[in-house]
Every structure is written in C-alpha cells, then in structure tokens.
Amino acid sequence: MSRKNIAIAGLLTAVCASVLVLSLTSRPETGPIGRRQGNERPPQEHSLKKTALVQDVYATERLNRVDAGRDLRAMLTGTAGKSPRDVALYAESLQRSHGHIAMLMWIDFSSGTVKTFKSVPPDGTREQQQRLRQYLNAAKSAVKKHQAYESPSFAVGERKYFVMSQRSSDGKIGVLALIDQTVLNRVAEHQRKNLRLIPYPKEGKFRIESVHADTLRDITVKTGHDNENASHYYENEIVVRFRDGHPRSSQLQTISADIHCAAPRKLGYAYIFRSSDMTYSQLKTYFYYKWQPLYTEPHYMYLTNDAEGENTAEVVTPNDLLFSDYQWNLPAIETSRGWNLSKGSNKVTVAVVDTGVQADHPDLKGQLLPGYNAITKKGKPDDDVGHGTHVCGIIGALVNNSEGVAGISWFNKILPVKVLDSTGAGTTYSVAEGIIWAADHGAKVINLSLGNYADSQFLHDAIKYAYDRDVLLVSASGNDNTERPGYPAAYPEVLAVAATNASGERASFSNYGDYIDVSAPGESIASTYTGSQYAALSGTSMASPHAAALAGLVRSLNPDLSNKEVMDLMTKNTVDLGTPGHDKYFGWGQVDIYKTLQAASGGEVPLELWPQHVREKINLLERRLKAKP
Secondary structure (H helix, E strand, O other): OOHHHHHHHHHHHHHHHHHHHHHHHOOOOOOOOOOOOOOOOHHHHHHHHHHHHHHHHHHHHHHHHHHHHHHHHHHHHHOOOOOHHHHHHHHHHHHHHOOOEEEEEEEEOOOOEEEEEOOOOOOOOHHHHHHHHHHHHHHHHHHHOOOOEEOOOEEEOOEEEEEEEEEOOOOOEEEEEEEEOHHHHHHHHHHHHHOOOOOOOOOOOOOEEEEEOOOOOEOOOOOHHHHHHEEEEEEEEEEEEOOOOOOOHHHHHHHHHHHOEOOOEEEOOEEEEEEOOOOHHHHHHHHHHHHOOOEEEEEEEEEEOOOOOOOOOOOOOOOOOOHHHHOOHHHHOOHHHHOOOOOOOOOOEEEEEEOOEOOOOHHHOOOEOOOEEOOOOOOOOEOOOOHHHHHHHHHHOOOOOOOOOOOOOOOOEEEEEEOOOOOOEEEHHHHHHHHHHHHHOOEEEEEEOEEEOOOOHHHHHHHHHHHOOOOEEEEEOOOOOOOOOOEOOOOOOEEEEEEEOOOOOEOOOOOOOOOOOEEEEOOOEEEEEOOOEEEEEOOHHHHHHHHHHHHHHHHHHOOOOOHHHHHHHHHHOOEOOOOOOOEOOOEOOEOOHHHHHHHHOOOOOOHHHHHHHHHHHHHHHHHHHHHOO
C-alpha cells in the first residue's frame, strides 16, 4: 500500500474513531476505558521517559566499568616484560586517548617500585578525600592479595569516580586506576534533551522562537512535553525561494538595504536572509508584498532524536567485549545470521548527518571517511555532543577486535557530516547543506537521526535532491510519543523508523503515525561515545541507524537495486509486530537483517522486483536528466 493510500486509510480511521469517542462520552462511565497505545497522559509519559533515562545511565556505568577493566588488563598484557620507559609511554598514550582515567598507578611487586602516572588529585571536602584514600588503600590491599578490585561510585567535589585494580597473571605487576565518571552526567543531560524531558533548545547564539507545528502561531515551550507541538526557528531569519529563479546581484543589494542584512546564504534554489532588526513576521510581509516569492518559511532548527570482506558460511559470534552482555539489539534483528550473506562493502558509503564523530575513537579506527563540517564550513566534523559518535558506532563499530561494541556493518565506510552544533541543534540550512554535500560526495545511504515538526519546503528540496540521485534516506520518527508527523521522517522519499524495546514492544517515547515505515531497537542501545568511551542511549535516533546499516548491507550485496527497491525489500521482509500488516506504531514491522538480505541475495534483482526495477531505472534516468543544469 502506498503512503498516500495509507494516509487516506488513516484519515478514515480517525473519522471513525471520532464517532466512537463521541458515542462513548455520551454514556455514563461504568468502568475504566483502555487508552490507545501511545496516548499516556503527560505525567505518565514523563515517568516512563525518566525510567528510560535512569536505565541508560545505569547501563552506561556498567559499560564503562567493563571497558575500564579491559583497558587495565590490556595494559598488563601489552607491557609485560617491557622497560620502565616503555611502560611510561604506554600509560601516557592510554591516558591521552582515555581522558576519563584520572590517575594510573603501576606497582612492580618484584622490585617494590610504585609509579604514578599523570595524577591530579580531585578537589573535595575532607570527608570526600578520606573516602577516596579509603578506596585507594582497599584497591592496593586487594591487588597485593592477587585479587581484582572495584569500588562503588563516590563523589569528590562535583564529580563521581570509582577505583579499580588488576594484577597480572604471573603476579609480578599490579595496576590501579581512578576513573572519572563525568560521562554519566553527560549521558543524563544528553538524554534529558534527546527524550524531551526539558524545554529544548535554550536560547543561544541567535534569537529563537517557537511556533505550533500546525498553525505556525507563536507558543511558549515551558516543559519537555510541549516540544511535541513546537517547531523552533530563528526569529530574525527567513528562507526564500524566488519565483523566477535567482535574483540579480542588484536585486539582492536592494533587499539587503531594505531589511538591513548582510549578503544572504544560498543553497540550491533557496536563500536565507538574516535581518539585524526585523522579525520573521516582518520579513515575511516584506517579501510577500515586494517580491511575490514561490515560498517563504522560517529558518527552522533540527534537534537530535552515532578492504571488502568475504562472507563466511557460518554464523559469527563477535568477540567484542560488550557484545554478549549488552548488545541485545543485534540478535533481536538477526544480525549474526545476516552476516552469512553480507558484512558490507567499502564501495558503499553510509553518511551520518548529525553532530559529527570522534574520529580517533579506537572502536571506529579505519571505518571513517573524511567528512564535512556544515557548522564552521572548515575543519573536521568533530563531535562535541556524543550523539553522532553513538550513531556511527551502531552502524559500523569495529567487529571482532575484542574491544567495546560490534557495529552492524563490518566494511561499509561511514561519511560523517556535522550539521548540529554543540547544543545538539542545527538549522534548516545546515541540515539541507549536509544532505546535499553527502549526496554529492558518494553517499549511497544517509542516516538522519534528527527532526522538527514543521514541514519545510527548503529541507524537502534537499531530500528530493539526494533521492533523485539514488540515495536511500533513513530518519528517526522522534521521541515525543506523539502522532504528529516529524520531518524529515514523514517525507515520502524517506524511510521513517520508530523504536522498539528488548521485548519487541513499542518504546514508550517513540513517535507514531501512518508515515512510519519500519521499527528497530531503540532502548538502551550500547555504542561508541566521545572520550573514547561507551554509552547506552535510548531514542529513535538509535533505531534509525539500525535501518540505515541494513540498507548499506543490502546495497553492498546487490548494488544493482535502486533506493526505492531497497526500501521495498526492507519493508516487505520485516517481523510483523502489533496489528497484522502496516500499523502506525511499528510500520510494516521490525527490521530483520537476515530475511532482507536473503531476499536481496543472488547478485541480481529478485524476480518479484523485476518489473518495478525496470520502471525505477527509467525514472531514475529521467530524474538525473532533469537535475542537470
């Protein structure tokens, strides 16, 4: 069924539901009436989201304790029999790449030598310092007895820490570390924004206003729940597409003088003007009466919602440290069985249009291509939030490297494009520019774990630009537990992804609606995080890269398929959840990597897709011819 038909069916269902509600409310109450899934009242929804946040912080702490233990064991193994200088160089390198190791102590029991590397004692009260010394002494005592040690978390000043110690297998060396747990605060703050538990974004560099996504009337966002009705924009900026194409330089000078602005920014067919003293409403009136443009719209903000191999005949169980205990999401979508058929190809690039990436994360080594920074227009797409790094890890963290997590793809290269700033927010311009840049630089799949509730023609033009170049676009539906369509997910050219939990149920925060195409795991997903660490995050932002990675595997296995054909294969080979067939909570169902790759395998177009394949190839050729200047 096409999205248009689904939308019509949804409208009819809504009309019928309205009649039913009217008939129910006209009767006296005789007992509790079950609510539709997803219609929890704001207090209940807030409680569910807080539970998800607490779960993410707890899981992140466990991930980082396991990872810290691996780092200490690796140090003991990697420095066995080495000189003191080599040990010092190893410790320096480890602390440089793992800034959360606040103190590292090396104990040589054969000589009685104790060496402390880069130790800056944290400031705190006398009681806190006493507790720190207590745990350090307990760690030393344990390691002397050939025992590993791990303290509970404790506060010193405004930070939390824990102490850990290990001893080498031959008993000659012990190593002790003080681990800074600032990542827990960062994950908590990140998820308060990502799950919309607080009003977001706050006013920053530019003046920001919010409008109701349906009426475009001004509203004030006072609580996190208000975000489901709000779209944020820069109040002194406007996006304009002129009816007659591009204005002459003299006309642009006239506009600049009239509205008191510098030279506008141009992207594709549209221009963005920023006035020094006019509001959006004033700018809209000016352009409407003087220039009669094809369209004007606010400059919206978008928020966060992370060598080709040979396929083997056997199911692979990765040796990645956190895979077995923490990555429930990969078995849930039959990833290991799917690896029998495709592990990806370095010829198929997956772009992550997001907050950037930590390029030197040890679990992403060799997986990244040089990307682009649409925020600064120069420099590397460094991640100052953590969101983009997390998304990249879900798609392509190194597999079978005995470290951290396993990504879904072994060999697809990731193209990081930074379009969201240090607050996790970006503009229509930056997102559109990032999409176009990725399409022009070889991306075959683009992941968009971001969104806004306003339907922007400017952004839609960028989506169409990429789609017409055979790029498959995947986007998160949003985290406000609302049926309101979010964009870019709701555009027909985009594969919209909702989130599920480990029980195969809809995640409590996941947006829903007739535009949802598929669902994927999105609760407490373990992945790479900035600071060479790991974090468990929840959100449709985490669900979307599961689908994007699958698209990369399909296009690696059968590169002859068009973007539309890959989308069709992904929706037709899901595990149906909820109401049979398409429904607004799960779309066509949860993605199944093995089933989808099985349908796509064979090196040629599946017979069931052959007629539409020919039609798609003709349509693609026509779109490319039209796109040429």
